[in-house]
Amino acid sequence: MGAIAAASSLKPAYSSQRSRPIPFGSAARTQFIEADGQYRDSLLQYCSRLTPEIEFKWDQIEPRQGQFSFEAADTVANFARDHGKEIYGHTLLWHRSMPPWLPDHLRETRDWSTVTGHIGRMVGRYAGVRYWDVVNEPVDTGFRGDGLRPSVFLDCFGADYIAMALQAAWAASPGAELLINEYGLEYDLTVEHDRRYHFLRLLERLKKGGAPIGGIGLQAHLDLRKGPVSQAAISSFLKEIRNLGLFVFVTELDVTEADYVRPAAERDAMVGAEVARYLDVVCDFEDLRGVATWGLTDRYSWLGLPPEEVEAYKQHGYWRDGTSPGFNRGLPLDTDLRPKPFLDALKAHGVGQF
Numbered sequence: 056m057g058a059i060a061a062a063s064s065l066k067p068a069y070s071s072q073r074s075r076p077i078p079f080g081s082a083a084r085t086q087f088i089e090a091d092g093q094y095r096d097s098l099l100q101y102c103s104r105l106t107p108e109i110e111f112k113w114d115q116i117e118p119r120q121g122q123f124s125f126e127a128a129d130t131v132a133n134f135a136r137d138h139g140k141e142i143y144g145h146t147l148l149w150h151r152s153m154p155p156w157l158p159d160h161l162r163e164t165r166d167w168s169t170v171t172g173h174i175g176r177m178v179g180r181y182a183g184v185r186y187w188d189v190v191n192e193p194v195d196t197g198f199r200g201d202g203l204r205p206s207v208f209l210d211c212f213g214a215d216y217i218a219m220a221l222q223a224a225w226a227a228s229p230g231a232e233l234l235i236n237e238y239g240l241e242y243d244l245t246v247e248h249d250r251r252y253h254f255l256r257l258l259e260r261l262k263k264g265g266a267p268i269g270g271i272g273l274q275a276h277l278d279l280r281k282g283p284v285s286q287a288a289i290s291s292f293l294k295e296i297r298n299l300g301l302f303v304f305v306t307e308l309d310v311t312e313a314d315y316v317r318p319a320a321e322r323d324a325m326v327g328a329e330v331a332r333y334l335d336v337v338c339d340f341e342d343l344r345g346v347a348t349w350g351l352t353d354r355y356s357w358l359g360l361p362p363e364e365v366e367a368y369k370q371h372g373y374w375r376d377g378t379s380p381g382f383n384r385g386l387p388l389d390t391d392l393r394p395k396p397f398l399d400a401l402k403a404h405g406v407g408q409f
């Protein structure tokens with residue numbers, strides 16, 4: 056697809072004029088906040104919310120049982136506070152960020168207070184945080200009839216662990232808004248259809264049981280290899296979310312590319328167009344509380360090439376050149392922190408103030 060098609064889809068179907076912009080944020084990393092002034096300035100320029108990309112995760116906080124390491128988490132939290140930015144709390148329970156000691160400990164003891172201890176500690180220490188991803192990625196297809204992802208938490212505490220975790224977060228901070236954050240919900244693929252189905256059924260069960268869930272996080276890792284996004288599927292999914300009385304956050308928006316060979320401008324247009332197609336539908340959802348991208352700049356993106364290829368590009372001097380081919384260009388700013396059509400798509404949909 057050429058730049059012309061991409062540009063026309065940047066004009067959104069979405070046209071309702073909200074009284075305020077939809078708050079925009081990004082995942083942020085302490086390591087780069089400390090090391091890179093340009094990156095820091097860009098975060099401050101564009102974002103009103105920051106999501107610690109790794110710093111709040113349990114493996115970072117309690118690498119050895121009972122030994123806590125809050126430095127990196129405090130640094131990003133203080134950075135946000137000092138600059139009038141909000142922190143989005145990511146994430147209290149995630150099967151992929153368990154400290155190494157935790158699985159055996161839970162299997163041996165079945166001690167739920169280990170989990171509530173962690174939840175209470177985080178929610179208590181970062182008491183100003185309004186939104187928390189309480190459970191991250193609890194759904195997976197192909198394992199169980201109820202669509203829950205096999206995990207230590209599920210094994211040790213049963214399917215109720217999700218409601219129990221929400222209760223624990225609620226008990227520690229009744230004012231906070233609690234979410235479940237999930238991925239793989241955007242495309243017209245059987246597996247994503249099943250994920251939407253199971254996620255909705257989980258949310259229904261939670262609401263029916265009175266769990267203190269306020270909303271859902273849609274990670275929105277878009278992928279041009281699967282694309283385009285299915286606006287029809289997303290729209291009917293969101294109708295059901297509205298019927299459940301839940302709010303929505305886009306928590307980890309980015310785009311994996313399918314074609315790394317075309318000129319950068321064409322690639323950027325394709326990325327921007329996919330973002331626009333997605334926002335066309337999601338920004339129509341009335342109770343959309345915010346949009347966050349999973350990183351602000353391609354300079355620091357988890358959507359990298361394999362490390363050996365990155366090394367090769369670095370050796371050829373491409374690393375800081377935002378127009379060079381090779382790197383995933385799936386975030387709003389390029390590696391030189393220049394805005395791309397992705398950022399225009401956000402702007403055109405009333406996301407952010409820039």
Ligand code: 9MR
Nearest residue numbers: 108109112145151152191238274307357
């Ligand atoms: O981008 C994050 C990467 O730097 C970390 O190594 C990884 C493990 O902590 O987590 C990545 O972020 C994930 C997020 O927490 C949950 N959704 C998927 C994200 C990408 O894997």
